[in-house]
Amino acid sequence: MLFGDMTNDDEKAPKAPAAIARTGSSPHAQEIDANLKRAYQATLEEKVPDRFHTLLAQLREKEGKAE
């Protein structure tokens, strides 16, 4: 009666987090997403290259001159 028990507990059971519910169709979805986050995080943690600080400074300076 394993499944029966689960059904009885259904109302008390916490709702599945949306993220897990959304990935339901692929059996390996959670594993895939964990790896996606891991790979993404690795780039997120890199220091912002100087060229972007320079770029923003240039954009601001250019605008200052135009006004």
Added chain:
Amino acid sequence: MTANTPAPIDPRDAIIEHIPALRAFAMSLARNSASADDLVQDTIVKAWTKFDRFTPGTNLKAWLFTILRNTFFSDRRKGRREVPDPEGIHAAGLSEKPAHDGRLALTEFLRAFNQLSAEHREVLTLVGANGYSYEEAAEMMGVARGTVKSRASRARARLCDILGLSEAASDLAASDGSTLAVVLRSPVDAA
């Protein structure tokens, strides 16, 4: 500029905070860091000059992501940014971390990820890595919610194919939840 004079707050100052996310998103599309950073640069210039089109109070990161992906796909249609499968250049640039608990090595995962189509890489980055809802991703991608959902599902299935993750093994994992538990409990790269 004097340090003691508070400059008026420019909402564009917030752009800098989103550069790491823009670079990560660009990397998933362009697949190599030189092209990715060029894409981020173009995105910033466009965002800066069109900032009057940004609705204050709405999600700046999502707005920037939209500009970035539109720039990428539009350039690609024009034949720019066409980097044919760069053989895991992205993966090679990352320092390899040991795979604990039977988890996939990051480089192996990225090599497979980079074999996906740009559309699949995009949807997985938005929905899988960033955790955007189908609605939010649909808005950025300019497609219907249902398209995002089915595309994400196909992209995951394709990635499983490339990685050789079998359906049978996954049924087992899904029923006892142990694989999932291992993935979720693992110290997420003890950052």
